[in-house]
Amino acid sequence: MIQDGKLLFAKAGTDLSKKVYLHPKMANRHGFVCGATGTGKTVTLKVLAESFSALGVPVFLADVKGDLSGMIRPGADTEDMKKRIERFGLAAEGFSYKAFPAAFFDIFGKRGIPLRTTVSEMGPQLMASILGLSGTQADILSVIYKIADDESLLLCDTKDLKALLQYAGENAQDFELEYGRIAKQSVSAIVRAVVALEAEGGDIFFGEPALNIADLFTTDTEGRGTINILDSSSLINNPRLYSAFMLYLLAELFETLPEVGDADKPRIVFFFDEAHLLFDNASDDLMEKIEQTIRLIRSKGVGVYFITQSPGDIPGAIASQLGNKIEHALRAYTPAERKALKAAAESFRENPDFNTEELLSTLGTGEAVVSMLDEKGVPEMAQHVFILPPESQMGMLSDEDRAGAVKSSNLYLKYNAPSDPDSAFEFLQRKRLEQTQRAALEKEQAQKEKQRLKEEVAAEKAAQKEAERSKKAIERGVKNVASTTAGTLGRQVGNILGGKLGGKFGKTLGGNLGASLGRNILGTLFRK
Numbered sequence: 001m002i003q004d005g006k007l008l009f010a011k012a013g014t015d016l017s018k019k020v021y022l023h024p025k026m027a028n029r030h031g032f033v034c035g036a037t038g039t040g041k042t043v044t045l046k047v048l049a050e051s052f053s054a055l056g057v058p059v060f061l062a063d064v065k066g067d068l069s070g071m072i073r074p075g076a077d078t079e080d081m082k083k084r085i086e087r088f089g090l091a092a093e094g095f096s097y098k099a100f101p102a103a104f105f106d107i108f109g110k111r112g113i114p115l116r117t118t119v120s121e122m123g124p125q126l127m128a129s130i131l132g133l134s135g136t137q138a139d140i141l142s143v144i145y146k147i148a149d150d151e152s153l154l155l156c157d158t159k160d161l162k163a164l165l166q167y168a169g170e171n172a173q174d175f176e177l178e179y180g181r182i183a184k185q186s187v188s189a190i191v192r193a194v195v196a197l198e199a200e201g202g203d204i205f206f207g208e209p210a211l212n213i214a215d216l217f218t219t220d221t222e223g224r225g226t227i228n229i230l231d232s233s234s235l236i237n238n239p240r241l242y243s244a245f246m247l248y249l250l251a252e253l254f255e256t257l258p259e260v261g262d263a264d265k266p267r268i269v270f271f272f273d274e275a276h277l278l279f280d281n282a283s284d285d286l287m288e289k290i291e292q293t294i295r296l297i298r299s300k301g302v303g304v305y306f307i308t309q310s311p312g313d314i315p316g317a318i319a320s321q322l323g324n325k326i327e328h329a330l331r332a333y334t335p336a337e338r339k340a341l342k343a344a345a346e347s348f349r350e351n352p353d354f355n356t357e358e359l360l361s362t363l364g365t366g367e368a369v370v371s372m373l374d375e376k377g378v379p380e381m382a383q384h385v386f387i388l389p390p391e392s393q394m395g396m397l398s399d400e401d402r403a404g405a406v407k408s409s410n411l412y413l414k415y416n417a418p419s420d421p422d423s424a425f426e427f428l429q430r431k432r433l434e435q436t437q438r439a440a441l442e443k444e445q446a447q448k449e450k451q452r453l454k455e456e457v458a459a460e461k462a463a464q465k466e467a468e469r470s471k472k473a474i475e476r477g478v479k480n481v482a483s484t485t486a487g488t489l490g491r492q493v494g495n496i497l498g499g500k501l502g503g504k505f506g507k508t509l510g511g512n513l514g515a516s517l518g519r520n521i522l523g524t525l526f527r528k
Contacts, residue, residue: 007022016386032311032314033328046071049100056225058269102227111233129282131240213256269305295321311347312344
């Protein structure tokens with residue numbers, strides 16, 4: 001409820017006429033709602049979310065159990081509600097049953113508007129956390145992101161990431177001088193982790209159209225802030241994906257929103273249920289980034305509230321930045337739980353009217369110990385309070401009502417159908433095809449050149465053989481001509497000599513001399 005511009009969410013335990021407020025100006029100083037199971041954390045979350053909405057502040061919250069969807073319906077006037085309204089004197093306070101504007105999201109697109117982001121927007125640190133990578137593998141993943149930036153490659157979905165990992169592994173030597181050694185074993189391990197993430201729904205979560213953060217900052221026609229509800233009933237089974245997405249949202253807000261300083265009210269308030277999942281198994285680098293974001297994001301007008309079973313679930317460096325505290329009952333059955341109870345009690349400003357540690361262990365459902373920041377930002381003394389009832393419907397919507405609310409949203413039209421833009425996968429696929437075609441063309445050209453050279457050699461050999469045949473033919477021709485000429489000449493000489501000498505002797509001598517002369521002439525020709 002809103003009274004005098006402040007969030008009325010509880011009344012004092014000893015005097016129900018005393019009102020307990022959360023000051024809007026201090027709401028971006030963050031806070032937590034803690035308590036054991038069944039102590040009333042969900043009702044407290046609903047009351048705060050309704051109050052912020054009524055103030056005109058959009059809200060983003062994770063619905064782990066699925067029972068926050070009733071906010072889009074007015075509450076029912078049951079006997080129990082009548083008693084509570086009478087007990088707290090709410091009729092005179094302006095309490096009325098009402099519905100609140102809400103948008104339903106679901107990373108897997110089953111119980112809400114599909115909620116996506118891209119691999120690039122998630123960043124290497126959070127992606128390494130989601131994939132559960134070792135330090136060395138996380139370093140390799142950072143190199144992959146750097147290559148994508150340098151090569152102007154868009155990493156939209158998981159197939160883009162796998163394609164670039166495979167490309168980097170295949171061309172590791174080409175990248176080594178500029179980016180360092182990219183071990184193929186590490187690349188293979190990252191690819192396996194990506195495949196495992198796809199099997200858990202990562203192939204649905206990463207892609208386009210990605211969430212535009214501005215779509216979380218909407219109000220209805222009455223100026224009430226939209227309560228953006230992320231269905232986490234399935235998502236919570238993948239705690240790394242759940243925590244990484246929540247941290248991604250904070251990082252996006254931190255990088256996107258301008259500074260506003262100490263505004264009169266927050267721009268948006270985030271409630272992170274099962275908050276311990278944000279910090280479990282987080283690397284030192286990631287924890288440092290979370291701490292820095294929580295510390296600085298309040299200047300962007302963003303309030304962050306952690307919902308968890310014990311304040312000990314929240315690291316000390318972050319817990320020290322949470323100014324607004326709502327602590328429901330804590331159970332202390334073991335030494336560790338008693339130690340956590342003592343630490344929780346000591347985090348409050350002591351109230352002389354009660355023993356905080358003892359009270360925390362005996363609180364009933366709907367009761368809490370609270371300490372809010374006053375208008376000057378000073379923590380108030382611990383107070384024992386009763387949380388007011390919500391104005392919207394308790395419990396969850398039917399599946400039919402929920403589906404109708406999802407499909408009637410303008411954001412459903414914007415985000416429902418996935419798209420597959422031209423990104424790293426398509427680029428590298430074309431590049432691989434071009435390389436294959438170029439290699440085939442080069443091979444074909446090499447074969448043609450080889451064939452050409454082979455044909456040239458064959459033609460040269462054929463020419464040489466033809467020249468040899470021509471030479472021998474010429475030689476035989478010359479020899480025949482010479483032989484004929486010499487024989488004719490010899491016969492002529494023999495005839496002359498035979499004629500001169502006369503008789504048989506003259507013919508014989510003439511013939512021998514002619515033949516001898518012919519042989520000598522032939523010998524002389526071929527010696528030359």
